[in-house]
Amino acid sequence: MARIRLACVALFLAIAAGCTEVVTGTGSMDTRPQPPLTSAAALGDIATVDFCSLVDRAVIDKVSGVAEIDVSMDRCQVTVSKNGVPMVLVVGEPMDGETRDSMPTSPHQVADLPAGITVAKFEEEDMCGREIVFADQMRLRVNVALAEPDGRNLEYRTRHMCEVADAALETALKMVRGGTALHFEYGDRSYSTLAACDMIPASAVAIALDAQRVSTKRYPTGHECEWDRDSARALFAFMLRPLSLDVPPDAIEETIAGRRSYVLPDGLTIGSGCEVFTVNLRGPRPGLTEGAAVYVELFEPGQDDRACTIARGLAGAAFAKLPPV
Template sequence: MLFLSACTPSNSAPPKPAGPLTAAEALGDLATVDFCSLLGTAGTNGSFGSCQVTADGTTTTVGSPAKDTEPTAKPYDYRGQLPAGVTVEQSSFDAKQSCTRYVVFADHVRLMVSAFDSGEGDAKPNCGKADAAVGAVLTAATGKRVTHVAYPENSLGRIDPCELLSGDAADTALGKGSTPSAFTVDKHSCLRSGVKVSFDRGKPETTGTKVTVAGKPATESRIAAFCFLRVERPAPGAEGKVESAAFEAVDTATGVADDRTCAEARKVAEFVLPKLPS
């Protein structure tokens, strides 16, 4: 795989755009980017908003484009060549076996690049792999190698949850005291009434308690302060994968999710699920 062929970022200068490189120019429509194409593995059916590639015990993840301030990010002296207007930051919140970088474009959109080893080693080797992945991302972005996914007509990948959470019907069901806000800039997740709504594609969920929400089979999981509701269906055009609608609520008062926390997630799920294609 292209980005795993080197342990250090490339020192060869990528093609230079005419001016500061924005995410819009480098990646195009963020809602349809095949993030696996940034790692040289296009068409391997990544999730809607990211791509994971595992090789030699290390999982490299690229994606989760966001525009808000990342509190764990700090400056990083990246040794490779950078296009005009692009910077690289590092995370100060890495676990022992992980290493995370952020590629920040001129329009302040940041792309997460991380390398994680499930073994007992330290993060230093993974930081070399994370930097190599940053180099692969920049090469793809400046070399016009970014490809896009044409989601089928009934795919959740075509739906912006913020649109479903807007309007008079949403105000009536969820209350007028809140407004939807995009959780990421790829239009696959949204926050309203304290509940995060996310559409994604990946492997089937194997944990959680089986429940029924809006007449659909779902799973419910409570982890620390969070309650997660998840509804799945076969992913059109991606054999062995599922598309999911997930609803995440958090208890900020006690730090422990309870029935009231899950009721908040369920309320939003009961409004959204009937509006999704079958």
């Protein structure tokens, strides 16, 4: 599914230090079995994780050139280039058993994993991915895709994508082992405290998509909600966006639910799509704002206008529930 365009921000790095008491006597290594590692034990509150803190730019640079790092609430997106081929690395997108997609995976062998952690892999013609699976079945995705798929030299490109994915997996696992993920500190009026699925009733989505009912995916952070039917789907998401990021030139500025909003037809070659977004709040760090967006995808081509009409209606329902500016 087309994903919401994400914003760009510089990484904020921090180092935590501790101390250990020295005890006189004969030391011995603790050989007791470690409890299976859950996502909460490794990462803390999954809803506030800065997923860019799981990315070590220096390690990624060893296998590819990092051009840009973008952060949002539920993912870190890194634009890289290897041998002249532009790729997009995404780290994060936590999923549980209810929201994991149907993409087939197989075991991926990694040495010295913490107790309860496994790694799965999935590879397609224009994508190479890894999933860190915690003991509580929460999954974190490490995914690399071609920025501009064109069908050429796919075997060669897949190999390079997997090299980048494995480098990113290495750094993410290092942070998981050490429990050193950083967290955003959101304000009291932050969108992050809202539940995306509560912003638009499923019944309203079903009517908008001309369906008797829709299936609903409640993503574990609460920041995204997805509704599906056979021939269409809709997504509502909270996001982060840099103040410096320009609005796309083809976006149409409108006022929706009393808020400055932007309507952006997707121009898909397969199917039709439209995004409506608004940006109003300061973000958890200087230079960042929070925003909310609706994305509608219709599987029939040439229907961008209809997709935008549906997206406007859903955005009106959701934006009206946002905290006052």
